Amino acid sequence: MIKFNDIEIKYGDFTAISNLNLEVEKGEFFTFLGPSGCGKTTTLRSLAGFITPTEGAIEVNGEDITYKPIEKRGIGMVFQSYALFPTMTVEENICFGLKENKWEKNKITERVKKVLRWLI
Ligand SMILES: Nc1ncnc2c1ncn2[C@@H]1O[C@H](COP(=O)(O)OP(=O)(O)O)[C@@H](O)[C@H]1O
Numbered sequence: 001m002i003k004f005n006d007i008e009i010k011y012g013d014f015t016a017i018s019n020l021n022l023e024v025e026k027g028e029f030f031t032f033l034g035p036s037g038c039g040k041t042t043t044l045r046s047l048a049g050f051i052t053p054t055e056g057a058i059e060v061n062g063e064d065i066t067y068k069p070i071e072k073r074g075i076g077m078v079f080q081s082y083a084l085f086p087t088m089t090v091e092e093n094i095c096f097g098l099k100e101n102k103w104e105k106n107k108i109t110e111r112v113k114k115v116l117r118w119l120i
Pocket residue numbers: 011014016034035036037038039040041042043
């Protein structure tokens with residue numbers, strides 16, 4: 001379960017998010033819909049760990065992850081643009097995160113094949 005508790009996020013003096021309280025249940029398919037600039041990306045960036053809220057706390061499965069480093073959160077994010085490494089092949093892009101997490105080579109190959117099967 002994901003919980004945003006009284007979250008405020010500022011960029012300098014500008015308040016992008018204020019008083020955000022939100023719960024997303026395990027397995028729930030959740031969509032943010034709102035006008036450009038309302039704070040959708042900022043909210044997701046705070047969950048992934050790219051931004052630290054100026055107030056409040058974020059919980060994932062009961063753990064307070066507000067100040068947990070990005071690489072320890074195990075949360076993936078696909079950015080609106082520049083989602084791929086242009087100098088890498090499709091296969092290298094898919095297995096990048098697994099290599100970084102030091103997966104065994106045969107497990108990486110197995111997973112890449114599985115993902116590629118979904119795409120064709
Ligand atoms: N790096 C930044 N520095 C200053 N203001 C920002 C920054 N990123 C976003 N903002 C501002 O914060 C508000 C929310 O932006 P954002 O989260 O990108 O909205 P959305 O994804 O809903 O379009 C907007 O007013 C935007 O201009």
